[in-house]
Amino acid sequence: MVFEKLLITKQKFRAVDEKGINIFLANLEALSCVEQVTKLLFDHKSKEVYVYNYDPSLFNLMGSERNSLSPEIIQKLRTVEELPLTNKFFEIINKSFIDKANEFDRTYFFSIDFVCNEGAEDQFSLSLKILPYLYTSDKKLQNTLCFFEQSNHVGKPKLRLHNVKKQQVLVYTTSTGRFIDEERTVLNQTEIEVLRRSGEGEKEQFIAEALDMPLGNLKRIKTSIFEKLKVRSISEAIFVAYKQGLF
Amino acid sequence: MDFEFTPLSVFEKHSSFDFLTQEEWEWYLSEFVRRGRIYSESRNRSFMVVSIKNSVPLFISRQVIDELGYTAQELRDDQEYFLCNITHTEDLIFFQNLEEHIKPIMQKFGSDRRLIDLCLQFTVRYRCKDQNYLQFDCNMYPMAMLNGRSTFALVSMRKLDSIKPATFHIYFMNENIRYIYSSRQKKLVLEEKVMLKPIELEILEYVAKGVREQNISKKMNVDINTIKYYKKNIMKKLSVHSMPQAVYYALKKNII
Numbered sequence: 001m002v003f004e005k006l007l008i009t010k011q012k013f014r015a016v017d018e019k020g021i022n023i024f025l026a027n028l029e030a031l032s033c034v035e036q037v038t039k040l041l042f043d044h045k046s047k048e049v050y051v052y053n054y055d056p057s058l059f060n061l062m063g064s065e066r067n068s069l070s071p072e073i074i075q076k077l078r079t080v081e082e083l084p085l086t087n088k089f090f091e092i093i094n095k096s097f098i099d100k101a102n103e104f105d106r107t108y109f110f111s112i113d114f115v116c117n118e119g120a121e122d123q124f125s126l127s128l129k130i131l132p133y134l135y136t137s138d139k140k141l142q143n144t145l146c147f148f149e150q151s152n153h154v155g156k157p158k159l160r161l162h163n164v165k166k167q168q169v170l171v172y173t174t175s176t177g178r179f180i181d182e183e184r185t186v187l188n189q190t191e192i193e194v195l196r197r198s199g200e201g202e203k204e205q206f207i208a209e210a211l212d213m214p215l216g217n218l219k220r221i222k223t224s225i226f227e228k229l230k231v232r233s234i235s236e237a238i239f240v241a242y243k244q245g246l247f
Numbered sequence: 248m249d250f251e252f253t254p255l256s257v258f259e260k261h262s263s264f265d266f267l268t269q270e271e272w273e274w275y276l277s278e279f280v281r282r283g284r285i286y287s288e289s290r291n292r293s294f295m296v297v298s299i300k301n302s303v304p305l306f307i308s309r310q311v312i313d314e315l316g317y318t319a320q321e322l323r324d325d326q327e328y329f330l331c332n333i334t335h336t337e338d339l340i341f342f343q344n345l346e347e348h349i350k351p352i353m354q355k356f357g358s359d360r361r362l363i364d365l366c367l368q369f370t371v372r373y374r375c376k377d378q379n380y381l382q383f384d385c386n387m388y389p390m391a392m393l394n395g396r397s398t399f400a401l402v403s404m405r406k407l408d409s410i411k412p413a414t415f416h417i418y419f420m421n422e423n424i425r426y427i428y429s430s431r432q433k434k435l436v437l438e439e440k441v442m443l444k445p446i447e448l449e450i451l452e453y454v455a456k457g458v459r460e461q462n463i464s465k466k467m468n469v470d471i472n473t474i475k476y477y478k479k480n481i482m483k484k485l486s487v488h489s490m491p492q493a494v495y496y497a498l499k500k501n502i503i
Contacts, residue, residue: 027390033420034366034386035290035403109285129289135278147289164288167309 028052028145038148041133045142057150085174086114089159092172097132097141106132107164113153127151154243156230174230185228187246194221195246199238280306283390283401295402299389303327311383311404316376335372335380338413342371345415345428348435352417352426365389368416370407382407430486447481450474455494 029052032039038055042048093110109131117123127149134143159172161179170179187195190211197207208218222234231237267275280296283306287294293310297303303326312322315333322329331339367387372380383404390401417426417435425438443451446467453463460478464471478490487493 027388030366030388030420031401031403034368034388034418037290107281107284109289111289131285131289133282133285139274145286162288164284 040146040148042144042146043142044144055148055150058148085157086112088174089157089172092159093130097144106135109162109164111160111162112157113151113160114157115153115155125151125153127153152243152245155236155240187225187228187241191221191225191228192241192246194218195225195234195238195241198234199242276305279390279399284308286401287403290403293383293404293406295404296390297330297387297400297402299398299400301327302330304330305399314375314381314406315373333374335374335413338371341413342369342415348428349417352435366418366420368418370411370414372410372413380410382410432486443481443484447477447484450477451481451493451497454478454490455497 028039028041028050031037032052032054036054036056038053038058041050041052043050089110089112096110109129111130112128113125114128115123115125127147129147129149131145131147132141133145134141136142160182161170161172162168163170169182171182171185172179173185193211194207197210202210204215204218208215211218225234225237226232229237229240231240283294283296287308292308293314294306294308295304295311296306298305304322307322312319317333325332334342365388368385369387370382370384372382374380384407385405386403387400388403390399412430415428415435416438418424426435427438428434429436449467450463453466458466460471460474464474467474481493482488482490485493485496487496
């Protein structure tokens with residue numbers, strides 16, 4: 001799962017081995033070809049990664065050609081992994097894929113949103129979706145599927161757990177080390193209003209009067225905004241919320 | 248609501264899977280449905296998992312069912328014939344007649360190696376609960392392989408705005424060959440034969456601008472009879488009967 005532990009070797013269109021064509025791999029490739037998506041398939045047995053790169057929007061962004069990932073891109077991904085936070089995310093994912101006992105309740109997947117080249121000119125955001133894809137008949141995880149997509153994420157990396165059966169999205173909070181319901185991390189109407197008014201340059205006192213609440217309440221709301229968006233200042237909060245399309 | 252079927256009531260073990268025990272077969276089925284489910288959810292698209300042999304749905308994603316307005320129970324009660332029952336009657340006949348056309352093509356290319364880069368692309372009309380029709384654009388891939396034999400297919404679906412008779416393509420990705428069903432010739436033809444050549448496009452553009460045959464032949468420096476011949480070909484390829492119809496069709500399809 002974690003990039004450095006596996007070698008990216010297979011980049012050829014139509015993986016052919018001695019026995020002929022591996023139908024399982026070719027079908028995945030067919031899916032990415034028609035749907036124009038980019039995905040990596042991790043094989044935990046042979047420690048190899050198969051790359052299917054068909055998303056045209058990623059070609060320009062990452063400077064790669066159709067169906068290949070250049071060494072620099074792999075380097076970029078490695079730097080992502082070296083970020084302390086994403087490294088921890090991968091550990092969590094690995095743990096839940098391999099260690100958990102209940103084999104049949106695997107109707108969930110993870111997603112990680114992060115910013116590449118932060119601060120640089122060619123900054124862009126990616127979203128990784130990681131699925132426990134194929135189990136062998138002795139019920140061991142053999143293949144993990146990982147989607148690459150462009151996203152509009154800003155700020156710190158974010159790990160989400162999507163439970164398909166319960167139709168639930170949970171977000172990992174680093175402070176408590178647990179997954180909580182996403183609704184609890186989404187800004188509510190008052191918080192958005194406070195952010196918008198702050199963005200328009202209104203003073204705390206004035207906002208509190210306009211929203212008919214004591215100043216203490218307003219400060220509490222601001223703190224909760226900081227917690228939810230994982231930011232440190234109101235300016236950062238405005239930037240992040242605006243980029244995420246919250247207001 | 249959970250739209251997962253209890254597949255084992257309908258899906259008896261295929262005779263070609265005798266090497267699997269009943270327990271392994273059941274595990275294989277549920278594992279396949281699980282895979283289809285998380286795949287569809289992560290792609291945020293509507294998906295369907297069907298058995299290739301008899302087109303019985305094994306799993307239909309929530310979005311499709313919600314759009315059509317049925318409940319999970321209605322699906323379970325009528326699992327075997329559900330898809331047939333909600334398909335538009337015309338489309339059903341269309342797909343039934345297609346089988347004989349598909350066979351020769353599959354025989355021509357048809358080895359198990361071929362299945363890997365095969366994608367069936369079609370549009371189909373499904374009847375909603377309120378008797379209206381919705382049209383879906385579907386890509387169907389043979390997905391689960393056991394012993395080199397395809398058993399289930401994953402159908403990726405997208406809702407279309409228009410409601411039109413069904414269309415059908417066979418796409419071999421490896422060679423970039425696409426067969427299109429031509430309603431005029433009543434058979435599957437290669438896409439190249441349906442696509443307009445550059446010279447035909449040029450003529451069509453002149454016609455759309457209202458230039459007369461004589462003037463076109465002067466401008467392009469070709470004989471007037473050649474122009475007439477190309478016009479006939481354009482009408483044949485677009486399966487229309489007159490040039491104004493061809494222009495309208497080409498405009499709608501963004502060809503000119």
